[in-house]
Amino acid sequence: xxxxxxFLDSLEVxxxxxxxxxxxxxxxxxxxxxxxxxxxxxxxTEEIISNEEGDSEIKNAGITVNxxxxxxxxxxxxxxxxxxxxxxxxxDEILELVSAIADAVENPDIQPLCKR
Numbered sequence: 766x767x768x769x770x771x772f773l774d775s776l777e778v779x780x781x782x783x784x785x786x787x788x789x790x791x792x793x794x795x796x797x798x799x800x801x802x803x804x805x806x807x808x809x810t811e812e813i814i815s816n817e818e819g820d821s822e823i824k825n826a827g828i829t830v831n832x833x834x835x836x837x838x839x840x841x842x843x844x845x846x847x848x849x850x851x852x853x854x855x856x857d858e859i860l861e862l863v864s865a866i867a868d869a870v871e872n873p874d875i876q877p878l879c880k881r
Contacts, residue, residue: 828859830867 826844831837840863850859874881 828863830863832867833871 823844826847827839827841828847829837830840
């Protein structure tokens with residue numbers, strides 16, 4: 766947060782309530798200046814992240830599994846499978862699938878699906 770406050774100080778933007786602050790920024794034209802620099806800042810952030818991580822492939826991935834007795838465990842899963850799942854399903858759907866599998870392991874039911 767200090768970096769943002771220094772940025773505002775460098776522009777001599779006064780500290781005020783959210784509403785008054787927004788009004789003063791719009792009156793002074795600061796929002797235009799900030800908007801113009803937003804894309805540049807996003808490109809720099811992307812470049813920094815890319816340099817820090819390198820363009821290497823993700824080697825480890827996992828899915829959190831909530832067990833019926835309250836524990837949470839992390840299942841080690843191939844990153845390619847996680848990627849394929851995330852392309853086809855939403856997060857809630859993936860979690861529902863994982864919960865169904867965990868439930869079936871914890872509470873096995875040998876009856877056919879048509880009899881459940």
